[in-house]
Amino acid sequence: xxxxxxxxxxxxxxxxxxxxxxxxxxxxxxxxxxxxxxxxxxxxxxxxxxxxxxxxxxxxxxxxxxxxxxxxxxxxxxxxxxxxxxxxxxxxxxxxxxxxxxxxxxxxxxxxxxxxxxxxxxxxxxxxxxxxxxxxxxxxxxxxxxxxxxxxxxxxxxxxxxxxxxxxxxxxxxxxxxxxxxxxxxxxxxxxxxxxxxxxxxxxxxxxxxxxxxxxxxxxxxxxxxxxxxxxxxxxxxxxxxxxxxxxxxxxxxxxxxxxxxxxxxxxxxxxxxxxxxxxxxxxxxxxxxxxxxxxxxxxxxxxxxxxxxxxxxxxxxxxxxxxxx
Amino acid sequence: xxxxxxxxxxxxxxxxxxxxxxxxxxxxxxxxxxxxxxxxxxxxxxxxxxxxxxxxxxxxxxxxxxxxxxxxxxxxxxxxxxxxxxxxxxxxxxxxxxxxxxxxxxxxxxxxxxxxxxxxxxxxxxxxxxxxxxxxxxxxxxxxxxxxxxxxxxxxxxxxxxxxxxxxxxxxxxxxxxxxxxxxxxxxxxxxxxxxxxxxxxxxxxxxxxxxxxxxxxxxxxxxxxxxxxxxxxxxxxxxxxxxxxxxxxxxxxxxxxxxxxxxxxxxxxxxxxxxxxxxxxxxxxxxxxxxxxxxxxxxxxxxxxxxxxxxxxxxxxxxxxx
Numbered sequence: 001x002x003x004x005x006x007x008x009x010x011x012x013x014x015x016x017x018x019x020x021x022x023x024x025x026x027x028x029x030x031x032x033x034x035x036x037x038x039x040x041x042x043x044x045x046x047x048x049x050x051x052x053x054x055x056x057x058x059x060x061x062x063x064x065x066x067x068x069x070x071x072x073x074x075x076x077x078x079x080x081x082x083x084x085x086x087x088x089x090x091x092x093x094x095x096x097x098x099x100x101x102x103x104x105x106x107x108x109x110x111x112x113x114x115x116x117x118x119x120x121x122x123x124x125x126x127x128x129x130x131x132x133x134x135x136x137x138x139x140x141x142x143x144x145x146x147x148x149x150x151x152x153x154x155x156x157x158x159x160x161x162x163x164x165x166x167x168x169x170x171x172x173x174x175x176x177x178x179x180x181x182x183x184x185x186x187x188x189x190x191x192x193x194x195x196x197x198x199x200x201x202x203x204x205x206x207x208x209x210x211x212x213x214x215x216x217x218x219x220x221x222x223x224x225x226x227x228x229x230x231x232x233x234x235x236x237x238x239x240x241x242x243x244x245x246x247x248x249x250x251x252x253x254x255x256x257x258x259x260x261x262x263x264x265x266x267x268x269x270x271x272x273x274x275x276x277x278x279x280x281x282x283x284x285x286x287x288x289x290x291x292x293x294x295x296x297x298x299x300x301x302x303x304x305x306x307x308x309x310x311x312x313x314x315x316x317x318x319x320x321x322x323x324x325x326x
Numbered sequence: 327x328x329x330x331x332x333x334x335x336x337x338x339x340x341x342x343x344x345x346x347x348x349x350x351x352x353x354x355x356x357x358x359x360x361x362x363x364x365x366x367x368x369x370x371x372x373x374x375x376x377x378x379x380x381x382x383x384x385x386x387x388x389x390x391x392x393x394x395x396x397x398x399x400x401x402x403x404x405x406x407x408x409x410x411x412x413x414x415x416x417x418x419x420x421x422x423x424x425x426x427x428x429x430x431x432x433x434x435x436x437x438x439x440x441x442x443x444x445x446x447x448x449x450x451x452x453x454x455x456x457x458x459x460x461x462x463x464x465x466x467x468x469x470x471x472x473x474x475x476x477x478x479x480x481x482x483x484x485x486x487x488x489x490x491x492x493x494x495x496x497x498x499x500x501x502x503x504x505x506x507x508x509x510x511x512x513x514x515x516x517x518x519x520x521x522x523x524x525x526x527x528x529x530x531x532x533x534x535x536x537x538x539x540x541x542x543x544x545x546x547x548x549x550x551x552x553x554x555x556x557x558x559x560x561x562x563x564x565x566x567x568x569x570x571x572x573x574x575x576x577x578x579x580x581x582x583x584x585x586x587x588x589x590x591x592x593x594x595x596x597x598x599x600x601x602x603x604x605x606x607x608x609x610x611x612x613x614x615x616x617x618x619x620x621x622x623x624x625x626x627x628x629x630x631x632x633x634x635x636x637x638x639x640x641x642x643x644x645x646x647x648x649x
Contacts, residue, residue, distance in 0.1 A: 059399065061395075090432075091431075091432070091434075092430060092431045092432040092434065093432030093433065094432070095429060095430060095431070095432045096430045096431055096432065100430040100431065102430075102431045102434060102435070103434075104398070104431075104434055104435065109395065109398055109399070110427065110430075110431065110435075112423075113422070114418055114422050114423070117418070117422065117423060119391070120387060120388050120390070120391020120392050120394065120395060120419060120423075121391060121392075121394055121395035121398065121423065122395060123388060123391070123392040123395060124391065124392035124393060124394055124395020124396035124397070124398070124399070124401075124403070125395040125396070125398065125399045126395075127351065127392055127395070127396045127401065128395075128396050128399035128400055128401045129399070131351065131377050131380075132349065132351055132377070132396075132400075132401050133400075151387065152387045152388065152391060152418070152419075155383070155385035155387050155388035155391075156388055156391070156392075158383055158385065158388075159382065159383060159385060159388045159392065162383065163380070318433060319428055319429045319431075319432060319433035320428070320429055320467050320468055321428070321468065321470075321492050322428060322433075322436050322437075322490075322491040322492050324491070
């Protein structure tokens, strides 16, 4: 049930994702984060609601836009920030960066730099759970609509369906693949209709609506736990900041400012805050306190990352192969 | 000791390991039905059931990719790619995912994944069913590369591969499946990175891989008749490579010929030749020679195919070049 406690947890997690990325953007601007950083701002409802529904024994595969997914699966923001800064204390000892955040102890099988990279991996995780261990754990496979045009999407959904594997294919359709609109790249308006080809349920929902997400995701997870097979869910959403940090074209270039402003009025965080205050589930004082605490958490995460040591020179050569300890 | 076929050795290794370890899962195209195109998994379904071995669709990316996902979550994944040529459908999975995930996660991930595939020409299968792709995988950090040339090695090395918690490319050879050899009755494994000296000799070192080991042994016999004493070395695993055995042999003979069936340019022969020049340059009495397939796709016509694959005669001629 989506009770007050759940809603507050989802709210806090969404805000944690948002503030983490705002802090990371600041550090990126200072040159402390390198490479590309793909922001999840605007899409937080999807990961936060998923996190609320999952057990620690469930697994996820994530994407290049994966900070939110990592937080949803229990990721600690200080270790995430340290990873973004390439430090030894990061989740991947500084060797992965933003696009490879992973924490196997929490069931996060990793973000991925390849579009569609998590699809096949999620199917494998489901084989371990359903065929080998015969437990009722499920795997949530996050991907964008762009990944549904990759060949591995087809192979993954086909096998998951043939073997009735417990995977929820969760497509975050944010309407653009890098700078190109879905209108130019997708043969269908709703990705969910592609489920028909794989003989599995396909559902489209509002990806900025926690309540709707909770309901459709909950059903898909339940179905998977019962051994009834995979589902393709499509959550329609929008990435405010464009493809990556500093994507100037996203604001008045390949996307109009009107479109962007329109989506900002559907901000999942503001929506949930409004719902909770209007329904007397939270006072504005409580929400202010959550905000202040999270701001403080991000300051501390940044401090932790900045003060953390760099990897050692010899770390360059470590971890290529697993070596059995004597 | 029993004399068995190479394909039987593969089958025995899989069955023995699956009895020993309940976490092993096998999948690939047609692996249940008839044990696959080369019958290497025949009988596995009957003994272990559908939850330990499964046929897959013709979907190489998901075969390898689900292998990675299974491996990351504790299953020992043994996947089969029917012809190595088909793995080109799955290169993102092999190179971007399997090879890198451990490093990218700072050593958190373990990937107990064996990718079995058979390669090579010799059966008139044409350009897309006859390739030797080992060098591509040797180039990528994070993959081990194994190329057994006989039943004994095939069994012992496959068992080691299955017990390894790293992705292993295990390349069998379609021509070798029907060859026979002695295999001990009891359990054994062969460590990676240990070359096998197939024949000792003092005049020249021939390093050969997979099917080419058989050709090199024939060449050595022909050379012997001409009073030339060749040493034949089978590296058995290319990653890790047993540089020591190769270099020690060259230090003794002063001459080296490398034989592989893969194309010449950037083949493993180039790497081995460099290892020799780096570590045994002062001992060399002649430039290192290579005998390889031509730098062309593999032709279908039997006549042309025989022309491209290194023959004992060509190996003998190369040896004479370095003498």
